[in-house]
Amino acid sequence: MEFLSGRMQRRLRGAPFYLVLTLATVITLVPIIWVFASALKSNKEIRENALALPGEWRFQNYVDAWFGASFDQYFFNSIFITVTSVAIVLFLSSLAAYAFAKMRFRGNQMIFFIFLIGMAFPLSAKLGPLLSLMYELKLANSRIGLILVYVAGSLPFAILMLRAFFQGFPQELEDSAALDGCSRFQFYLRILLPLSKPSLMALGIFVFMGTWNEFFQALLLINEDSKRTLPLGLTAFQDEYFTDFALSFAGINITAVPVIIVYIMFQRNLIEGITVGSLK
């Protein structure tokens, strides 16, 4: 192979990798593309040839799906619940992670471990008492209640991740801030948070995805249609419109599109959020 330039060799060496990766990507994306294509077909087209591309693009299916169910309401609920949860999680977990990472107090390790263990519980472990508790506190069937449950569920991972990140901060930074008369809360607000912006961003996107997609607890705690989140609304919608193939596909897409948009915008942050927490 002497006559091939080094560059050429490297290219050839990479070819099988590209081949496998391209194949894997095609297999991975085909279901998604198929669902999007099917949502633009008519019922007749879907039935007669599931594999064919839409003959004419029927965007009307989306309009029908949107108005056939209260997707605008589900959308608002999902946004409200998710954004509020993310804000609360970021605030509370950064406060706690700062204490765990940088402060000395009795029970530091113990309490941190108690948080960590929360990641190991299967969801079913808390459902019964949680349902009962939410009714006792008059928080069942309410968006606020769901937010609190989501925040509690996200805290262990968030604290784990931010603590690892804060531990990397040089102690001198805090010492010199203390010399300047900066209280610890001021240090947290003025110095620590601004410096951790990339991590907070990554964590925020990660929590956003998890909260936006959650289904099990919403199914248990939310009763009324006007309080349903998108995944929950989608199940109700599917129950009602399953025989209308195209509408059903459009409903799936309406639920999926917001996450895809967020993903395209913040892809790097999201992946960073996943990997920082796992590798640190």
Next chain:
Amino acid sequence: MAHALSGPRKRSSGPRSKLDLMPYLFILPAVVIYVVFNLGPVLASFFLSFFRWDLLAPTTEFIGFKHYDFILNDDKFWNALSHNFIFLLLAVIIPVSMGLFLAVFIYEIRRGRVFFRAALFLPAIFSGVVIAYVWKWIYHPFAGVLNPTLELIGLGAFTQSWLGNPKIALYSTFIAYTWASFGYSMVIFLAGLQDISTDIFDAARVDGANFWQKLFWITIPCLYDVFTFVITLRIFTAMGVFGVIYILTGGGPFYSSDVIDIYVFRMIGNFEMGWATAAATVNTIVVVCISTGFIKWREWRSWSS
């Protein structure tokens, strides 16, 4: 993970009289919400599993291990748990190895890394509900896309009643689960790979190591902690799988794809709270034992080697 578990560098010391309240104030809000809405219900679930309790009646009566007696003698419980174990075994093998290979491939190429990583990770961002409905359509016997595709590429013999055949329904749900989870392992492996010093790979290349040698002698040993984390994550998700199965099969046909969380959910739906909490407690113990056992084993192995 191992690093994350180690605490602050110095142990707390100093006079007890001068108790510093500030750290407690910092952690208080998080602790309150976590304890009330997450840890508390789990503990309550454990305690209530020893009582007769149905969510409605305010009275509770201590009955000891009666619920456990029922659960542990219920074939349906062991059936569901065994499916979790099948899921766990497959989840540790398939999505993890897929993630590893794809991560290595992406690492090896020069152009298009970001594209492939983003594209292959895409299914992992969807809600379990969306994933389940997408696959419900793919598997649809008359309007689905899988059977016609198999016929088109000459694998007509493999066309199946994917969700209706009790022998394969569980595996069909597992395929949907894999589709949505290998990307997760992949990005973590990829990040781990990028943390490995490139000198090692360069040295291996100079020594003439081929792809497989590099994989087994460098990549996999270097990713030791990453493997621990990725597999631990699979343990949690496989033992707690719910949404995909709930929508695809509801645990059927004839309990052939039943898993613990579906079993528990069905109990809650029927007000059998005692059985539900007992089953959930057993599951929690199993998950905690498997995951901590696994982590301890990995730590022990990395010290002893």
Next chain:
Amino acid sequence: MNKNQYTTLLQKLLIVGLGALLLGALSLGAVVAQEATDVLVWSLGYGGDYADVLVERFNEAHDDVNIVYEDVLTGTFTENNQKVRIALENEAGPDVLGGVDVGANLQALVSTGQVRDLTEYYRASGLIDRIPPNLLSQVTVEGRIYAIPQNMESVGIFYNKDVFAELELAVPSTWEEYIDVLEAVKDAGYYGYTMGLAGGWPSALMASMFMYSSAGSEYIDVLSGTQPWPDCDNCLDGLNAFYGMVANGYANPEPLGIDYNQSLDLFYQGITVMVLNGPWFIDDAMAAEPDFEIGFFYLPAVNPNTDIKTLGGIGGSIIVAEYADVDAAFKLVDWLTTEEVAVQALREVSVLPAFSIEVPDDIAPLSYQIASETAANVDKIGFWPVTYLPPKVFGDMNQIVQGMIGGMLTPEELLSEMQATHSTYLAEN
């Protein structure tokens, strides 16, 4: 981004977060704070858009009472029953609830004191004379009446008239004739019976229809736990008949691979020719716009000596929560039970009220046929059998029936499996 910009951003974020919280709290409070007496309704027993139409009509006609309507239905009906029970118990549920299952569900609601005793209301409003006694008995628990039957549903076979004409088939009136029709349909390359049992829930219901059709009130005894499953030979006959739909190739393929809704689509496409269903199906079928005409006949009894006439029963009932504002709630009930509203519902969504009305003959022919036949047989209308089964056992039955359809259990084994599940449950409770 410098520190100041960052703090401002943080402040903004906090304000947005707090604002969102406040907004949520306000929207929550808004339900409570309005002037007219609000009555929270979770279901009216009419599905989908028609409930909205009814609520709008009621609210237009009344100044003093305002209906706040929420759709809560999703998932299986055991899950829905559970949600309703917990919510009522915690006074976090609706004031008025329609579409309630009677049978075991109503008894459970009554036993925990969650629903209002309506006996006095029945007498005062004269409703007691308008509801047939056999329906009234189904909403009576220990001599007191707790629910108002809304509609009567008779279940039967909807069939593709075009295919029947093409094959020159007559409507069958006995089980033997019905089997002949199925054979003829099968020979012509169609499927005679529509079956979609994926996901579980229709399985127990469908199998029960056949057992009920064969064993009649004996099957109700079995469901109530007073007679063992394997001892009911008539049940076995019914089960064999149901299993025969699959075993003899009458049913569409993949009954376990498609769910109930997906199976209906096979009927709309003309692949299957008959479907066992209730009157709510008329509207769904119209919406699906099949290119053939649909007819209806009662499923001939598997056992001609059975003591029931029609399959089906009370479609749903109205209950009033114990904590509800009674005057406001009764205004809604008064209105819903007026003949005018009932006839309008029959005309618009083919729902036949449970109290006697004159069936108007200017409605769609299929609706007219079912409504008039049901109305004529009102004194013989039976029960929804599965409502007599404890939810846990019902859930198991769905899976067990799937096991039989999948060929893992014989009908005899199904009965002993049901006996094992049922008796374990009864022993534990």
